[in-house]
Amino acid sequence: xxxxKEQRAAKLRxxxxxxxxxxxxxxxxxxxxxxxxxxxxxxxxxxxxxxxxVKPDLPERTRGVIALKEENCTVCMLCSxxxxxxxxxxxxxxxxxxPKTPGARGRTRNVLDRFAIDYALCMYCGIxxxxxxxxxLFWSPHFEYSTDDLxxxxxxxxxxxxxxDYVPPPPALEDGAEDPVEVSKEAVSYGxxxxxxxxxxxxxxxxxxxxxxxxxxxxxxxxxxxxxxxxPAGGTTEAAETQAPPAREERHDEEPPQIDQEAxxxxxxxxxxxxxxxxxxxxxxxxxxxxxxx
Amino acid sequence: MDPEAxxxxxxxxPAVFVAIFGAVAALSAVxxxxxxxxxxxxxxxxxVLGAAGAIFLVLGAxxxxxxxxxxxxxxxxxxxxxxxxxxxxxxxxxxxxxxxxGVAFMTSAAVFGVFTFIIWRSFGSQRIHLNQVVRTSxxxxxxxxxxxxxxxxxxxxxxxxxxGAIVLAKKD
Amino acid sequence: MIFYHFFSNPWAVFALKLAAVFIxxxxxxxxxxxxxxxxxxxxxxxxxxMEAGRFHGWAQLIADGVKFIQKEDxxxxxxxxxxxxxxxxxxxxxxxxxxxVIPFGPAAVSCHAxxxxxxxxxxxxxxxxxxxxxxxISAISVIGMLMAGWASANKFSLxxxxxxxxxLIAYELPLVLAASxxxxxxxxxxxxxxxxxxxxxxxxxxxxxxxxxxxxxSLAELSRPPFDMPIADSEIIFGHMTEYTGIRFxxxxxxxxxxxxxxxxxxVVLYLGAWHGFIVPWIPGPIWxxxxxxxxxxxVIWLRATYPRLREDQLxxxxxxxxxxxxxxxxxxxxxxxxxx
Numbered sequence: 090x091x092x093x094k095e096q097r098a099a100k101l102r103x104x105x106x107x108x109x110x111x112x113x114x115x116x117x118x119x120x121x122x123x124x125x126x127x128x129x130x131x132x133x134x135x136x137x138x139x140x141x142x143v144k145p146d147l148p149e150r151t152r153g154v155i156a157l158k159e160e161n162c163t164v165c166m167l168c169s170x171x172x173x174x175x176x177x178x179x180x181x182x183x184x185x186x187x188p189k190t191p192g193a194r195g196r197t198r199n200v201l202d203r204f205a206i207d208y209a210l211c212m213y214c215g216i217x218x219x220x221x222x223x224x225x226l227f228w229s230p231h232f233e234y235s236t237d238d239l240x241x242x243x244x245x246x247x248x249x250x251x252x253x254d255y256v257p258p259p260p261a262l263e264d265g266a267e268d269p270v271e272v273s274k275e276a277v278s279y280g281x282x283x284x285x286x287x288x289x290x291x292x293x294x295x296x297x298x299x300x301x302x303x304x305x306x307x308x309x310x311x312x313x314x315x316x317x318x319x320x321p322a323g324g325t326t327e328a329a330e331t332q333a334p335p336a337r338e339e340r341h342d343e344e345p346p347q348i349d350q351e352a353x354x355x356x357x358x359x360x361x362x363x364x365x366x367x368x369x370x371x372x373x374x375x376x377x378x379x380x381x382x383x
Numbered sequence: 384m385d386p387e388a389x390x391x392x393x394x395x396x397p398a399v400f401v402a403i404f405g406a407v408a409a410l411s412a413v414x415x416x417x418x419x420x421x422x423x424x425x426x427x428x429x430x431v432l433g434a435a436g437a438i439f440l441v442l443g444a445x446x447x448x449x450x451x452x453x454x455x456x457x458x459x460x461x462x463x464x465x466x467x468x469x470x471x472x473x474x475x476x477x478x479x480x481x482x483x484x485g486v487a488f489m490t491s492a493a494v495f496g497v498f499t500f501i502i503w504r505s506f507g508s509q510r511i512h513l514n515q516v517v518r519t520s521x522x523x524x525x526x527x528x529x530x531x532x533x534x535x536x537x538x539x540x541x542x543x544x545x546x547g548a549i550v551l552a553k554k555d
Numbered sequence: 556m557i558f559y560h561f562f563s564n565p566w567a568v569f570a571l572k573l574a575a576v577f578i579x580x581x582x583x584x585x586x587x588x589x590x591x592x593x594x595x596x597x598x599x600x601x602x603x604x605m606e607a608g609r610f611h612g613w614a615q616l617i618a619d620g621v622k623f624i625q626k627e628d629x630x631x632x633x634x635x636x637x638x639x640x641x642x643x644x645x646x647x648x649x650x651x652x653x654x655x656v657i658p659f660g661p662a663a664v665s666c667h668a669x670x671x672x673x674x675x676x677x678x679x680x681x682x683x684x685x686x687x688x689x690x691x692i693s694a695i696s697v698i699g700m701l702m703a704g705w706a707s708a709n710k711f712s713l714x715x716x717x718x719x720x721x722x723l724i725a726y727e728l729p730l731v732l733a734a735s736x737x738x739x740x741x742x743x744x745x746x747x748x749x750x751x752x753x754x755x756x757x758x759x760x761x762x763x764x765x766x767x768x769x770x771x772x773s774l775a776e777l778s779r780p781p782f783d784m785p786i787a788d789s790e791i792i793f794g795h796m797t798e799y800t801g802i803r804f805x806x807x808x809x810x811x812x813x814x815x816x817x818x819x820x821x822x823v824v825l826y827l828g829a830w831h832g833f834i835v836p837w838i839p840g841p842i843w844x845x846x847x848x849x850x851x852x853x854x855v856i857w858l859r860a861t862y863p864r865l866r867e868d869q870l871x872x873x874x875x876x877x878x879x880x881x882x883x884x885x886x887x888x889x890x891x892x893x894x895x896x
Contacts, residue, residue: 131598136601139605445682449691450687453691456694465717468716
C-alpha cells in the first residue's frame with residue numbers, strides 16, 4: 090500500500106459520496122450512518138462536568154457577575170441611568186472636605202452610601218460596565234451567587250466589592266505604549282509630593298510589561314519594600330487613602346487573590362506576555378486556595 | 384380449574400362463569416342502548432364484546448375467543464371510537480334520541496327472535512363436552528376442508544364490501 | 556420431599572409463577588428505564604442521572620416512582636371523571652398479561668406438572684394460541700389510550716389519542732401478518748412451540764423481512780420514536796397523557812416500558828431463537844432469553860436517540876404502501892417454502 094493516510098481517507102470519502110447519492114442504497118446508508126454516529130457518541134466519554142462536585146474550568150474573563158470597585162465610584166449615576174432594566178440602586182450624600190490650601194473653599198465630594206444591583210432584574214448586558222467612566226464596575230468570573238428568594242437577589246455594595254477579588258488583573262499595555270495617566274508626571278504633580286514621587290517610580294516598572302507582579306507578593310520584585318506599599322493602578326494619593334482603612338479589608342471573608350509565583354514563572358518561561366502570565370498566576374492561586382478549602 | 388373436579392357436580396364451574404359473563408354482556412348491551420353519551424355507549428360495547436369473548440374462552444374455544452377480542456375489541460371498536468372522536472363526541476350527557484324508538488324496538492326484537500329461533504333449532508339439542516379443549520389445528524383443518532366453501536364465500540363478500548367502501552369514499 | 560409436595564400442589568405452583576411474573580413485570584421496566592436514561596444521555600454526550608443512590612444514579616427510577624406516588628392525583632374539572640381514572644388501568648392490564656406467556660426457557664424434560672399450572676418450564680402459562688393471545692391482548696391497550704385522550708377534555712389529548720388509534724389500526728396489520736408467517740413456518744401458535752422449532756436455525760434468517768417489519772410495527776404500536784406522533788411532545792404536549800399526574804401518569808410510563816420489554820421478548824421468541832444460544836450453548840436458556848431481550852430493548856433506545864419523528868402521513872404511507880404488501884409477499888413465500896419442502 091503506497092497510499093498515504095490522507096489519500097486513503099479521501100478515497101473513502103469519495104466512495105461514501107458515491108453510495109450516499111444513490112437513491113435506494115443512499116437512504117439505507119444514511120440510516121446506518123445515523124446509528125453509527127449515536128453509537129460512537131455513546132462510547133466516547135460524556136462532556137458534562139459534574140458541577141457542584143467539580144468546579145467548572147472557566148476562562149479567565151468569564152462574565153459571571155458585575156463587581157464594584159467601590160473606591161473608584163464617583164456617584165455619577167451613569168450606570169444607573171443607562172441600565173435598561175433599572176436594576177442599579179445608588180444612594181449617596183455630599184461630604185465637605187477641608188480645603189487644600191488654607192483659607193480656600195472646602196471641597197465637596199460625593200460619598201457612596203449604597204450601591205446595589207438587583208440580579209433578579211439584571212439581564213447581564215454589561216452596559217453599566219461599558220459606560221462607567223471611572224472603571225468602578227467590572228465583569229467578574231464569579232457566578233455562584235444564587236439565592237433561594239427573589240428579594241435576596243439584590244446584592245449590596247459589600248457583596249459587590251467582594252466579587253472584585255475574582256476579577257483578573259487588567260491587561261498590561263502593549264510594548265512601547267504611552268504610560269498610563271496615573272504614572273505620567275502631570276497626573277502625579279498635584280498630589281502630595283512626598284508620597285507621590287516614590288510611588289510613581291515604584292509603579293512604573295510594574296505597569297510596563299517586564300517587571301514582576303506587584304502587591305503583597307514581594308519576592309520577585311527588586312524594589313520590594315516600595316512595591317509593597319503601593320498598588321499598581323492607583324498611584325495617586327487617592328489610592329493611598331482608600332487602601333488605608335482596615336475596615337474594608339475586614340469585610341472580606343476571603344483574602345484577595347494573590348499571584349502564584351510558580352505559575353507566573355512558568356508562563357513567562359513559555360514566552361507569554363506579562364499580562365497573560367499575571368492573569369494565569371492569579372487564577373492558579375485562586376484554584377489552589379479553593380482546593381485547600383474544600 | 385381441574386376438569387375432573389367438575390365431574391358429577393350439579394352446577395359446573397364453566398356453567399357458572401358462562402352465566403356471569405352472559406349477565407355482564409346482557410346488562411352492558413342494555414347500557415349501550417340506554418347510555419346518553421356515544422363514547423360511553425361504545426365503551427359498554429367493549430364490555431359486551433369482551434364478555435362474549437370470555438364466554439368462548441370458558442367454553443374451551445380459545446381460538447375463537449381471542450379472535451373475538453383481537454378483531455372486535457382491538458380493531459372494530461377502536462375504529463368506531465376513532466370515527467366518533469373524529470366527528471362529534473362531546474363530554475357530558477346529550478340527547479341521542481332520533482324519534483325512531485318504535486322502529487328500532489321492532490327491528491331489534493325481530494333480530495333477537497330470529498337469532499334465538501335459528502340457534503335453538505340448530506344447536507338446541509347439542510351438548511358441549513368441556514373436557515376436551517378445541518385445538519387450534521382442528522379449527523384450521525375443518526375450516527380448510529369441510530367449511531372451505533363458506534369460508535371463501537365470506538372472504539369474497541368482505542372483499543366486495545372493501546372495494547365498495549373505497550368506491551363510495553372516493554370523491555371524483 | 557417437602558419440595559415435591561409443594562410443587563405438586565397446583566395452587567402453590569400457580570402462585571409462585573404469578574409472583575415471579577409480577578416481579579419481572581415490575582423490575583424489568585425499571586431496569587430498562589434506567590438503561591434508557593443512561594444510554595440516551597451518553598448518546599447525546601451527557602451523563603444522565605448521577606445522584607440518586609450515589610453510584611451513577613442507579614436508584615433514579617425508584618426515586619421517580621416514589622415521587623409519582625406522592626404527587627396529588629388531579630382530575631381536570633371538565634374531564635369525564637370515571638373514564639379518566641379508569642384509562643391507565645385499561646392500558647396497563649393487557650401489557651402485564653403479556654408477561655404471563657413469555658417463555659424464558661424450554662420445557663423441562665422430566666416433568667410432572669399438575670394440571671392447571673400451565674406446564675413446567677420458565678413461563679407463566681403455555682397457551683395453545685400463545686402468539687394469538689399476545690396480539691389480541693396488546694390491542695386492548697389502545698382503547699385505554701382513546702379513553703384517556705377523550706376523557707381529558709383537552710384538544711391535544713384528543714389529537715394524541717386519535718393519532719394513536721390511527722397508528723395502531725395501520726400497524727396492527729403488518730404485525731399480525733409478520734407473526735403469522737412465523738407461526739406458519741413453525742407450524743404452531745404456541746410460543747413455547749415456536750421457541751422449540753428454532754433449535755436448528757433462528758427464524759430471523761428465513762424471515763428477515765418479517766423480522767424487520769415486526770420490529771418497525773412494534774415500535775409504532777408502542778408509539779416509540781421515530782413513531783411517537785401520538786405523544787409528540789413538541790407538537791401536542793404529551794398526547795393522551797397531557798392531563799395526567801402522579802401515580803396514573805406513572806402507570807402510563809410503566810406500561811410504555813413494560814410494553815418495550817414484552818414486545819422485545821415476543822420478537823426474541825419469534826425470530827431470535829428464544830432460549831437457543833450459540834458459541835457458548837452451555838449458558839442456561841433463560842439467561843440467553845434475557846440477554847436477547849436486553850439487546851433488542853437497547854435497539855429500541857438506540858433508534859430513539861438516532862432518528863427524528865416521522866410525519867403523520869409518512870407513517871400511514873409506510874404501513875399501507877410498504878409494510879403490509881411486503882408482509883403479504885412474505886407470507887406467500889413462507890407458504891411456498893412450507894409446501895415445497
